[in-house]
Amino acid sequence: MKHIIILGDGMADWPAPQLNGLTLLEYAHTPNMNRLARMGRCGTLITVPTGMHPGSEVANMSIMGYDVRRVYEGRAVLEAASMGIGLDDDDLALRCNLISLEGALLKNHSAGHITTAEATQLIDSLNEALGTERVKFYTGVQYRHLLVVKGGNKHLITTPPHDVPMQPWEPLMVKAERPEAKATAKELNRLIVNSQNVLQQHPVNLRRRLEGKDMADSVWLWSPGYRPKMEPLRIKYPAIKRGSVISAVDLINGIGRYAGLKCIHVDGATGLYDTNYENKVNAALKALETDDFVYLHIEASDEAGHEGSFELKQRTIEDLDHRVVGPIMEGAAQMKQSVCITLLPDHPTPCQLRTHTAEPVPFAYYYDGIAADMVQTFGERTCQAGACGQLKDDELMNLLMSIDE
DSSP, X not given: OEEEEEEETTBBOOOBXXXXXXXXXXXXXXXXXXXXXXXXXXXXXXXXXXXXOOOHHHHHHXXXXXXXXXXXXXXXXXXXXXXXXXXXXXXXXXXXXXXXXXXXXXXXXXXXXXXXXXXHHHHXXXXXXXXXXXXXXXXXXXXXXXXXXXXXXXXXXXXXXXXXXXEESGGGSOEESSGGGHHHHHHHHHHHHHHHXXXXXXXXXXXXXXXXXXXXXXXXXXXXXXXXXXXXXXXXOTTOSSEEEEOSOHHHHHHHHHTTOEEEOOTTOOSSTTOOHHXXXXXXXXXXXXXXXXXXXXXXXXXHHHHTOHHHHHHHHHHHIIIIIHHHHHHHHTSSSOEEEEEEOSSXXXXXXXXXXXXXXXXXXXXXXXXOOSOOSOSTTGGGGSTTOEEETTHHHHHHHTOOO
C-alpha cells in the first residue's frame, strides 16, 4: 500500500455568525473532500499535546508519528535543515521574521508578504552591519529567515509574531527562562533593536513605502532550539522504504529532511493563495510512482487565516478541493498499486482569532476496498461521528501504516 497525506495547513476553523454558524470547511464548496469522506473512514486527531504551543512544527511532526514532547527543538532548527545549514551541537538557531511595525505596535508578521528578492537584500545588509563570527543571518523564503548564534543558550521565552498582530512589541521581546540564558536574551534583544536602525532607511524599504506597501521595519527572533534527534520514518515504519515531502515552506521541508524524506521543490510553489497547485499535484503523483509515502503540504489556508480573511480562506479551501484533492483521487485511481489518500489540517487557524489553536482536527482516509463509515461530508463536526473516533499522538500514523494491501 502506498500512502499520500494531503495536509491543508490551518484549514480548520471555528463556527462563524457570518456563515450562519458554520465553519469555513462546512460552508465552502468541497465536493471532492466530501467524496473522500463519504467513500472512506473519518475521525478527529489531537495534533498538539496538552501544554504545547499549537505551532505548525509541533502539529506536523505529531501527524508524522513523532513524540514531539521528546524531539521538539523549535521550528528554526527544522528550517535550518531545509536550507542546508549544518548546525553544531552548541549552535542556537532561531526563526528570524522580517516584520512590519506601526509605531509601538507589531503590525504584521510577514512584512506585508515581502518578496524573497527584496528580503535577500535586507538580510545581506543585516549580516554586513550586525553579523560576526558568532552571529549570522541566513536568507530563507519571503519573510521567513534564520539566525544562528554559536554558543547561545536555548532556555528563552519568545513570542511567535503571528500570534500578536497589532499588539505592542516591546513587552514581547525575548526573556530568559533560566538565569544562565540572560546574556543570550540581552544579545538577541539588542539585535532586534539594532536591526531597526539598519532596515528602516534601507532602499528596499524606502521603495516599499513609496509604493504604499508595508515595510520590513525590524527582525523578530523566536523559536530557539538546538539540532533535534529524530529517527527517519523508514526506521519507525518499515512500510516506508522511500518517501517524499512537497512543500513551499522551509519548516515542513526541514521536518522532511530529519524524517529521511526527499524534498521535492516545485516551480511556482509560493506558500500563498497563488501557489501552483497543478505543479504540486503533478510532482506528488510522479513521486507516488516510485515512493511508498508522499507528504503533500499546502500552506495557503493558514496564511489566509492569519490575515483574518474569510473570503480568501474560503477560496483557498475550495482551491485545495478542486485543484488538489480531486486530481489526486483521479490520479491515484489509475495507479497499478493501491494508494491510501489521507486528508487533514494540522491545526485550526480561525479567521476570528488570526492565529493557531489546538482543537482536534478532522481527518478522512480512503483506499480501494475500505469499509466506509457513515460520514457524508468533510468537516470539523461531521468527522467527530467517524468510525475512528478521536485519536492522538502517533495513533493515526500507526493506523495508516497497519493497513494491509
